Amino acid sequence: MKKGSDQHHHSGAHSHTTGPSRIDPAMVRIEHAAATVEVATEVDTFFNAYSRWAEYEQWAPDVQGAGHWLVVREGGPGSRFILYDKPGARHLAHFGEVTELECNRRFAWRAPFSEWNRAYIGTQLEIAPKSGGGSRVTETLYFEAREEHLPVVAGFTAMSGFDQKTLADFLEARLRGLDKLIQQGKIKEPDLAYLFTDNRVLAADWPQRVSEGEWVRLLYADGEVDFPASPELVFNVFSRFARYADWTRTIHVGAEWHRVRRGGLGSRFLIWEKPGDRHVMHYATVTEFERNRHFAWRAPFAEWPKVFIGTSLDLTPRADGGTHGYHVIWVDIPQEYLPIFSGFGTLPGIDIEYETWHIQEEVRGINRLIRAGGFSTEDQHYLFEQDSVIAHDWPTETGQPHPYSDRILTLKPDRVLTFEEASVVVTEVMSAAIPNPQFFRLWRDQRRTRQRQFNRTKPR
Structure with missing residues (x-):
């Protein structure tokens, strides 16, 4: 990786609508804050580390938490993840999805805004090589919302922690932090490779995931x-x-x-x-x-x-002109959740x-x-x-x-179970999950040992 000349930047604090959302034309896109930074890392390396959230919690620990991939899709869009951010000491959890990826040029994601899920929040990274080595990167933080909700979004962005300067500083800190980690060799080689080579599930159980295993319809009542x-x-x-x-x-x-x-x-x-x-x-x-x-x-x-x-x-x-009915309350459930x-x-x-x-x-x-x-x-x-x-306008409507x-x-x-049949399945599963007598004896002995140690060390 080549070192660039003395780094310089400008951070932009701006907020303006840029037309309809690229995902949902019924929504308006509002670019709220941006930062442009010149980094010493070459384009492909920085892009790969950024787009895979490599060592995310170390980019800027004062304003960022961790990042976890859930599902990766070949080519990028449709990949899903969780990010934890804390700009202005306000903790945000983003269940995000990659919306755009143009290798070594552009990467964008968005997620329901954790403070108010009727709007979306996201960032877009644009990167280009810099003469003499290194890269010039711009990250823009944006909101998307229905036009009638713009006053609500404006209210949020006026709050401490969501104001333009705080978020522009947040963007700059993370870009500079990632560059520093790469230059110091603190991001390992596998995390500097392109992530989106095939389809895979990295987290088998997360809030908005539909199980890919066997589903059972339980005829409950x-x-x-x-x-x-x-x-x-x-x-x-x-x-x-x-x-x-x-x-x-x-x-x-x-x-x-x-x-x-x-x-x-x-x-x-x-x-x-x-x-x-x-x-x-x-x-x-x-x-x-x-x-x-x-x-x-x-x-x-x-x-x-x-x-x-x-x-x-x-x-x-x-x-006789009347009607006979059969009324059922049922549950569709992955088999592993029956217990x-x-x-x-x-x-x-x-x-x-x-x-x-x-x-x-x-x-x-x-x-x-x-x-x-x-x-x-x-x-x-x-x-x-x-x-x-x-x-x-209702909670699960667009937004x-x-x-x-x-x-x-x-x-x-995949199959239908009566309540009685489900009871048999649950009994079998629970029986298999209960530890054997040998485990209980070992646990009992360990508990007694810990209690004796505690009794010897506790103040009298």
């Missing part, structure tokens, strides 16, 4: 039910969640449609319940739909969004006995409304005739990615 109305009427009021809070006031709080799709599939809504006084809010998507016959939705489980929860209703006409969900299943309001009663109770509520003429003409009307956006946006409609369980 179910019930055979009957309605004193035609399948068409039952389907329409059920799929609308019409008067949802009145189905059972002891459990249901409300349901709100956010986006309706013609034909049902992909429609989104919020459903809010308090089973056993435990408040749960599911941001759900309609995943199965056959008019007047079958309706199902799926959502990340409010208590633990690494698994899905959902319900389905199947309807068949009866000879964890069995723990949730012991909690009041989530246990199988309560949920089975829940099914019967809400059907009794629907039937009371049907018999009393409580559903209006609109309530009984088919909802999914055309696309419509009902709520333009905070839905945790499973690419799998919510397409994920298919």
Whole structure:
């Protein structure tokens, strides 16, 4: 690596919109701060070390924490990571994704802004060779948000720790810190190589990851039910969640449609319940739909969004003009998480006995409304005739990615288990996980030894 001439720089503290986001045209890009630094390291070496977050926690320890790769994609874009930063002593955790990579020229990423996930934060690095050796690098920190949210972003950037000077100094410190580490030989050769050569998962378990192993559908609670109305009427009021809070006031709080799709599939809504006084809010998507016959939705489980929860209703006409239904509450879960969900299943309001009663109770509520003429003409009307956006601004709308946006409609369980079958699987897994008697004896002896040592050394 050649040494450059005396290094000099200029740090830019600026904030201006530069047009639409390169990822989502509905958003505006705001470049908030920048730093340009001349470094002694050659372009390819600096670019590779920077783009793989090599020894990230050592670049500028006063303002940076650690960096961890989660998924690497060949060519760069789509690769995901976690970065911990602390500009102005404000700790930020970025679950970021590489958005642009032009080898030895440009590298960019963005992540939901950890202080307010409706906006994004990211940086873009541009690098070029400098005459006489070394490189000239510019790093720009930017925000992306919907236009109506610009005043909110402006409010954040006026706060201490997010002001332009603090962030420009943060960018400069990390660029200079990385250059210094490379020049001192503190970054090893493997971390100076290009990272994005193939596809690989480096962290098997992280917050927004969908398991790539076997998925099981657990039929958690179910019930055979009957309605004193035609399948068409039952389907329409059920799929609308019409008067949802009145189905059972002891459990249901409300349901709100956010986006309706013609034909049902992909429609989104919020459903809010308090089973056993435990408040749960599911941001759900309609995943199965056959008019007047079958309706199902799926959502990340409010208590633990690494698994899905959902319900389905199947309807068949009866000879007397009424309707028979089969109503199921189910969970789609990676098999390795079955023991964890069995723990949730012991909690009041989530246990199988309560949920089975829940099914019967809400059907009794629907039937009371049907018999009393409580559903209006609109309530009984088919909802999914055309696309419509009902709520333009809600938490999982653009600005905070839905945790499973690419799998919510397409994920298919590899097998289906009844609750009883799942209990057998969980028992086998837990039995295999329990240490053998020899381990317990060894642990007991070690504990006694530690206690004797403690008793000898503790003050009297």
